[in-house]
Amino acid sequence: MIIAKDLFTLGDEYFTMPRREKYEIAPATAPENRLEGSAAHLNNVATAHRYRPAELVFRGIGVFFGGKQILRDVSGMVRPGEVLGVMGPSGSGKTTLLNALSGRLKTDSGLITLNGETLSKQLRRKICYVTQQDIFFPDLTLRQTLTYSALLRLPDYISYREKMEYVDHILDVLDLGRCQDTVIGDMMKRGLSGGEKKRANIASELLTNPTTMLLDEPTSGLDSSTAFSLMSTLKEYAEKENKTVIITVHQPSSQIFYMFDRLLLLCSGQMAYFGDTSQVVDFFSSVGLQITPHYNPADFIMEQLKKDSKTQEKIITAALEARNLEFQQMLCLPSEDDETVCSHSSALDFQSCDKQPWEHLRNCELVKHDLESTEPSSHSTSTPYIWNIPPSSKHDQTRPVEVIIDQDKKLRTIYQKIAVHQDDNDSGRSSWSGVVSSTFSSQDDLEEEEKWPTSFWTQLKVLTQRNFLEAKSRMLSKLNWIQTLGLGLLCGLIWFQVQRTEPTLWDIRGWMFFSMTYWMLFALFGALISFPPEREVINKERASGAYRLSAYYLAKMIGELPLTLTLPTVFHFISYPMLGIYSSQTFLCLWGFLILNTIVAQSVGLFIGASCTDLQVSVTISALYSLSTMLFGGYYSSSIPPWLQWLQYLSIVHYAYQNMQIVEFSGGPPIRCASTNSQFEVCRSGSSVFIPIEDIINQQGQAFPLWANTFILVIFLAVFRIMGYLVLRFIRKPK
């Protein structure tokens, strides 16, 4: 039987295989068998190196913000199993670089490739980005958070049990088992500690089994031992799982510093060093900046980078000069004589060449290295082809490279194994410096992959559950219950068993108007205030391609619906019977319109909340809209100046209030005329002792029929919901 660890260890090949192939692997009859089948296949996959560790290369990255150059000609690379540390003073461009590498920020120049392919939207999903901010729903526990993440981001063909085992494994890897049932918490509510939150942030990203991890200052705010333990976990993870990891850090301890295989130093957006961490001190010595013995090299480097502009200039110039041939070869940068030479991997060459691998090797840039290829005689999909690449250039005399390529037509995957043979010129000895194996895939593979990890229905189901759980504690908080019960009782007492006579007509209307406007404000401001923090989580998840916006939006409506209905229902069921129920039909209809009005107001709140990123602006707009809608509702003023009367048609209260009057006064006992000074002609003339229903309803202006008011409210509901969706889809989309 497969266990989660297998899934984890075997990399993302299984997760990214076309679905039909997975089904071929596993008989669909018994789930147990299917799992065993998958495990067997996955083991085979592992044995055959059919996983795709990622080699991330970035060359000449340049970024401008408002005419200011933030990054200038930044290059580097990181291989599977390696950790690249990015260091530099505050404002040097570390976060900007990670934003660019994750694909969330468009670069103005340069090229970013993953296994030789330019970063595309689909390739971005192979990269996880752990930002500095720990963005979560504060009321969910850590296990709930990871469970929903796994259900959303791991593909549908992985069973629920496997997904849960996977969550257990991640909790285990990051040593989070002890706090799995603790709520995440926020400033207002205690929850996970800072270090646990950082780990939780990493855990939720690891769930997708990314090939590449970008972590922006994961150790900031942690004490030294917690930071060390977190970095050890990441280092071990990178090595064991063959992941590619880039981490930005501010001021690491020397222990943490030497965990980085490579180091990229940034100074004012420019490269101050790129290379082996072990050689950085020598580099600074070569510039005339000597480290004091026993001094933390990280502290020393940061001090130098923060020194006067002359020193900075000296380091940057030296770094530029150090971009020697080896560096150019490593990154396949053009050399001075404009000849591109690549020493280790033809990743970049693959990108620029035709899709057929053997064609690549014969025609691409690598051919410039006088490649003599032994062309395969037949194109069997299972036989690896071997090319013996002789020394590639005059600068690279001692590097016989063996490339083994296996082409699986179905997956269009190329497996490459490169052994670099180095001669030590001084000692005259030869040694194998290492073997790198990489797997390259064409863009077509990715296009074959599902656009989303899970189906729309899975997303809808999981997001509805999560929305319900997340919103429950917020919408049905103790305070909200107290407020509702208290106000329900108070209204019942104020309007207790109110008489149905002309003098008390305004009292009955007062109850209607109060209950409607109260729930309108409650729902509108509730949606408005809760949305900004929720948007952060949604944006983070959308940026990582976890689910469709439509699934989220629909799930939000469905998940929150029962919660939206609960408190107005309780209020109505307490206060209205105290007023006096004349017919159950009237009681239920009034409840229905109260609910409709509440949902429409919630839609308005959602739309304003989605549109405005500034909470103060959104509160001001909402207050303006809700108070004007009350003024034009019909209760406060029945003689609105004619040139302003059109505004009442924009008031949701206007329609809901009219409907409540129609329902309340059409059923039950008629309203008796006042004995003196009646406002109604029919009463004054003495032709009737009861006020006709039409006269009551039209007293504050000509009313629409019940169906028309209801229809308009439903239109309001649909328009605001759709506008909210469109704003999120096109205007407030995550970067």
Ligand SMILES: Nc1ncnc2c1ncn2[C@@H]1O[C@H](COP(=O)(O)OP(=O)(O)OP(=O)(O)O)[C@@H](O)[C@H]1O
């Ligand atoms: N949207 C923006 N508009 C203008 N300037 C920006 C913008 N974002 C970042 N910058 C500037 O770019 C520079 C680099 O910012 P960045 O956040 O990448 O630095 P950093 O090295 O990560 O800093 P820190 O270590 O303090 O997080 C800073 O000077 C910052 O003010």
